[in-house]
Amino acid sequence: MKVGIIGSGGREHAICYSLYGLIEIERLYCFPGNAGTSRIAENISLNLENFNELKDFIKANKIDLIVVGPEKPLVDGIVDFLEAHNIKVFGPNKLASQLEGSKIFTKNLCKKHNIPTAKFGIFDNIDKATLFISKTEYPIVVKADGLASGKGVYICENDKEAKTAIKEIFEGKFGKAENLLIEEFLKGEEMSYFIITDGKTIKKFETAQDHKRALEGDMGKNTGGMGAYSPSRLINKELDKKIMSKIIEPTIKGLREIGTNYKGFLYVGLMIVKNEPYLIEYNVRMGDPECQTILPKLKSNLLEIFLACCNEKLNEVSIKWKNKKSLCIVLCSKGYPDEFKTNVLINNINQIKLNKDEYCYHAGTTKNKEQVYSNGGRVLSFAFLSESFSDARIRIINSINTLNWENGFYRKDIGFKVIDE
Numbered sequence: 001m002k003v004g005i006i007g008s009g010g011r012e013h014a015i016c017y018s019l020y021g022l023i024e025i026e027r028l029y030c031f032p033g034n035a036g037t038s039r040i041a042e043n044i045s046l047n048l049e050n051f052n053e054l055k056d057f058i059k060a061n062k063i064d065l066i067v068v069g070p071e072k073p074l075v076d077g078i079v080d081f082l083e084a085h086n087i088k089v090f091g092p093n094k095l096a097s098q099l100e101g102s103k104i105f106t107k108n109l110c111k112k113h114n115i116p117t118a119k120f121g122i123f124d125n126i127d128k129a130t131l132f133i134s135k136t137e138y139p140i141v142v143k144a145d146g147l148a149s150g151k152g153v154y155i156c157e158n159d160k161e162a163k164t165a166i167k168e169i170f171e172g173k174f175g176k177a178e179n180l181l182i183e184e185f186l187k188g189e190e191m192s193y194f195i196i197t198d199g200k201t202i203k204k205f206e207t208a209q210d211h212k213r214a215l216e217g218d219m220g221k222n223t224g225g226m227g228a229y230s231p232s233r234l235i236n237k238e239l240d241k242k243i244m245s246k247i248i249e250p251t252i253k254g255l256r257e258i259g260t261n262y263k264g265f266l267y268v269g270l271m272i273v274k275n276e277p278y279l280i281e282y283n284v285r286m287g288d289p290e291c292q293t294i295l296p297k298l299k300s301n302l303l304e305i306f307l308a309c310c311n312e313k314l315n316e317v318s319i320k321w322k323n324k325k326s327l328c329i330v331l332c333s334k335g336y337p338d339e340f341k342t343n344v345l346i347n348n349i350n351q352i353k354l355n356k357d358e359y360c361y362h363a364g365t366t367k368n369k370e371q372v373y374s375n376g377g378r379v380l381s382f383a384f385l386s387e388s389f390s391d392a393r394i395r396i397i398n399s400i401n402t403l404n405w406e407n408g409f410y411r412k413d414i415g416f417k418v419i420d421e
Contacts, residue, residue, distance in 0.1 A: 002062060003303070004029040005041070006048065006078070007069030010330070010363035010381040011291040013037050015067060017361070018295050018302045025303065029063060035372045036362025048073060051081045058087055065090065067306060068264075071147060074284050075101035090306045092284045095260040099251070099282040103181050104145050106282055113250040117279040118183040118271075126170050132182060133162045139185040142166060144174040153222060155185065188273035190280065191232045192290050193243055195268070196305065198314040199261025202248060204240075206297065206321065207232040208290040209417070214337060216413045223337045224378055227329045227414030228293040229389055234272050243270065243277045251282070263309055292361045292381040293328040297321050324357070327392035327415050328383040331400055331408045333364070336377035344374045344407040352399055357385035360399070379408060389415045 001024050005012050013036040019025055020040040031054065033043035046053050058066065066082060068074055068091035077094035091097075098105040110117045118141070123129035133140065133156075142165035144152030152174045154165035162182075169180045194205035208230040214220035248268060255262050267283035267290070286294070295302070299320040308317040333340035342364075349372045352360055361383065364376015382399055386392035393415055400410060 001025055001064045001303075002027045002029070004031060004044075004058060004063045004066045005033075005037075005069060006031045006054075006066065006073055008032050008034050008037075008363075009069065009288050009376075010361040010378065011286055011288040012069040013361040013363070014292045014295045014359070014381075014383075015069060015286075015302070016041050017359070018298065022301060022303050029061070034362045035365035035367040036360075038367050049076075051078060054078075055082065055085050055087065058082070059085075064088060065303075065306060065310070067091070069285060071097070071100050071283065071285055075147060088307075088310050090310055091264040092262050092266075093260060095258070096255055096262045097284045099255075099262075099266070100284040101147060102145055103143050103281065104179055106279075107181065109251065109254050110279060113254045115247055115250050115279055116277065118186050120181055120183045122179055122181060124179050126166055129166045129170075129180060129182060130163060133159060133166070136182075138162075141183040141185055142169070143181040143183065144169045144177060145179045145181060146175055146177070186271040186273055186278055186280075188271045188278070189234060191234050191270045191272055191277075192228070192287055193232075193235075193268040193270055194286065194290070194294065195248055195266050196264070196309060196314065196319075197252060197262055197266065198309045198312045199252075199256075199263050200312055201314040202244070202252065203314060203317075203319055204244075205265065205319070206230055206294045207235045208287070208293050209233065209415075210287060210290055211411060211414055214332075214411075216411050217416075221337050223332075225287065225289045225330060226332070226411045227327070228287075228290050229325070229327045229415040229418060230290070230293045230297065231325070233418045236275075239272065239275055239277060242275075243268065247277055247279050263312075288363070289328045289330050289378075289381050289383075292359070292383045293326050296357065296359055296383050296385055297324060297326050322385065324385040324387065325389050325392065326383060326385050327389050327396065328381055329393070329396045329400065329410050329414050330363075330378050331380040331382070331403070331405065331410045332378050333374055333376070334407055334409050336409075340377055341407060342373075342375045346372045346374060346379070346403070346405055348403050348405065351402055353402075354399075358395070358399075359383045374407065379405075390419045393419065
């Protein structure tokens, strides 16, 4: 069987690695992939905006399954396009992908189906939004409506910060903005909760805690994610039941009512307030770096899970997990999430020796004449399994020190809330 994976980040390398070596798989392709995927798959450089170009390659090379990693192709309707050409593809269709493609779409769905979330207002120009914040209490949250690579959310402590956020969004910092969202600030702790569904059956796909802020102590600017650990320290049986019954099941039901089934991974970003879950956001794919944190724990065959999901037979598959803790630290280019250098040699990459249950996933990397260079803000994700989060973190930091990459920085405190210093 031939399988293609769309994307170039750490999430896609983790998916590729989990599929690599399965006896059912004859060949793996990555579109476009990175230096890490090039070792276990064939990287293909195509214009992913041109669905016809991708379709022609898939047909010519008789690829049996396409797995879509990132959000943009999903929101742009790649699943609908490929399915219309009889190509099996894992991921939600264009309408279902509006859960991530439009925060306003999701908020309106929450309102209709009584899904617990922060109170909100929708504004279509600067004047209306500015008038609203002049009458509100701080802190508040200002959000761009569309895709913003995890960066279109502002937590504003005062009038000045809120006005800056509104101005930047409407002036196009995250693309053309017809609307923005202003929400109440919920005081609690965030949690990442994952499911996989074929539109009929819903199965849990582990929990994680993500560290979004660039600096230690959860300070500094928001990033795409500086590290994560799994399972979340917040999860318990009562909370798990509430998440499924109050948030996920009504969402899947609500999508059915507007004429679509959700197929694929669903990331549920939650705020937990006194053991009550509130929906912050949906992502219509695995998170990054949560994917790199969770997949090493999977005991079951990932290909079987993907195919069962595509064929609406998820109820026939058992998803089993290793009884270990997982921690992931992301090594970033200095300057991220602002300006940073690219095309910097990572000269000691081959010095890293990984043992069982130790993984180094590439994200912002590229290969040239057998040398590995950085080409992004988040460069490598180190994910280790252990009986304890503390042990995993110590071993990861030792590996990063072995790498000794002068252009990199990372957070040494990932998992600080579960690790007793």
